[in-house]
Amino acid sequence: MAAPHHRASSVLERLLNEGSVEEYAYRLAPKSHAFARIPREPHITAETVEARWQALAAPGERRERLLDAQTRAQMEAYQRNIENFIGTVKLPVGIAGPLRVNGLHAQGDYVVPLATTEAALVASYSRGSQLITRAGGCTALLLNEGVSRAPGFAFRDLIEAGRFVSWVLSQMDAFRAAAATTTRHGRLLDLRVTVEGNHVYLGFDYATGDAAGQNMVTIATEAVCRYILEHTPVEPQYSFVEANLSGDKKASALSFLSVRGKKVTAEVHLPAELVKAGLHTTPEQMVNYWRMSAMGGVLSGTVGVQGHYANGLAALYIACGQDAACVAESAVGVTRFELTGDGDLYAAVTLPNLIVGTVGGGTGLPSQRACLELLGLAGPGHAQALAEICAALALAGELSIIGALAAGHFARAHQQLARGSGKDA
Known part of the structure; x- marks a missing residue:
């Protein structure tokens, strides 16, 4: 990543004014002196937590903010979710809604818990949710499901790689059986083969039930890889259980060619008078903004074209015990606004990578389960509904933020809610 000449020169000049080259060389060099070790006992007990706090030598007031009485009482609940445990961090939770969803799996009016420190976010999503509800709700449709893992195998040459692929294509039943030994809830669905020179990538797609399934598919694929290495007629030089072709925790063009997690689309028709009353703008201006922003997304090279999926998804994921890092891939998608023949607004979103679950992971933790219970989606049988609610x-969020931009209210809303009117805000 290049830095412009004038900027690089300015930074260098500032650094040299503050210190010598020798001083910076010492600061940046590796240091070999001893360091304090943090106790690494994996089990959460009062003794192990106490030992870590002793090692930290932190003031008691700081400790109390992270390890208050409620956290101490609930420590056992975090046993399978954290290492080197010292306490909990609290985030404010607000509710957006009611959000009416007319889906294959999600049906009804939902109040959506959102955990965030960003002022104006809950207000914005709540405004958009109420607008959708006044229009009779949005239609949401789960289109596809599957969580992938992509091991890679290296061979001496393309001939060996070809022989390996020929054998792999005859082994699907054996791969399914190997995967099935690791889980009662997951199921190997399909296999995609990618050859690049003497490298072979195998893309395994799994159904994961009501779990988000990241760990499930990793463990299942490890079992499949063991079977491959024990039975393949062509021994690879080396292999890895994940070779970075699955799209795990990153935005990628692969999103629009397949699915990772749950692929969902949602749409709503908004009468012009409702747009005017709820967003203080017109469908025409909303479409004008969408058209310009779509081109802006193309010019900036974004993967997909959307306004701010990550805002709502991150807040929902944190509140409901999802893997927050999966927002990196879940927030990929496309938003589309059109003017109907009657002058009303048609709006739609499609998200191909929603990694969500209602069992496993952080969904059983006390606060996170309470948030899922507010949605009526705690436990088995609800993951598909949760995905449709995510799309809704x-x-x-897209309706609200584009409405604010189209009406010229975007900066004002953040001034009022995020910064206040104080002189120092």
Whole structure:
């Protein structure tokens, strides 16, 4: 990543004014002196937590903010979710809604818990949700499901790689059986083969039930890889259980060619008078903004074209015990606004990578389960509904933020809610 000449020169001049080259060389060099070790006992007990706090030598007031009485009482609940445990961090939770969803799996009016420190976010999503509800709700449709893992195998040459692929294509039943030994809830669905020179990538797609499934598919694929290495007629030089072709925790063009997690689309028709009353603008201006922003997304090279899926998804994921890092891939998608023949607004979103679950992971933790219970989606049988609600929430957020931009209210809303009117805000 290049830095412009004038900027690089300015930074260098500032650094040399503050210190010598020798001083910076010492600061940046590796240091070999001893360091304090943090106790690494994996089990959460009062004794192990106490030992870590002793090692930290932190003031008691700081400790109390992270390890208050409620956290101490609930420590056992975090046993399978954290290492080197010292306490909990609290985030404010607000509710957006009601959000009416007319989906294959999600049906009804939902109040959506959102955990965030960003003022104006809950207000924006709540405004969009109420607008959708006044229009009779949005239609949401789960289109596809599957969580992938992509091991890679290296061979001496393309001939060996070809022989390996020929054998792999005859082994699907054996791969399914190997995967099935590791899980009662996951199921190997399909296999995609990618050859690049003497490298072979195998893309395994799994159904993961009501779990988000990241760990499930990793463990299942490890079992499949063991079977491959024990039975393949062509021994690879080396292999890895994940070779970075699955799209795990990153935005990629692969999103629009397949699915990772749950692929959902949602739409709503908004009468012009409702747009005017709820967003203080017109469908025409909303479409004008969408058209310009879509081109802006193309010019900036974004993966997909959307306004701010990550805002709502991150807040929902944190509140409901999802893997927050999966927002990196879940927030990929496309938003589309059109003017109907009657002058009303048609709005739609499609998100191909929603990694969500209602069992496993952080969904059983006390606060996170309470948030899922507020949605009526705690436990088995609800992951598909949660995915449709995620798409509906993303649609609500797109309507609200584009409405604010189209009406010229975007900066004012943040001034009022995020910064206040104080002189030092």
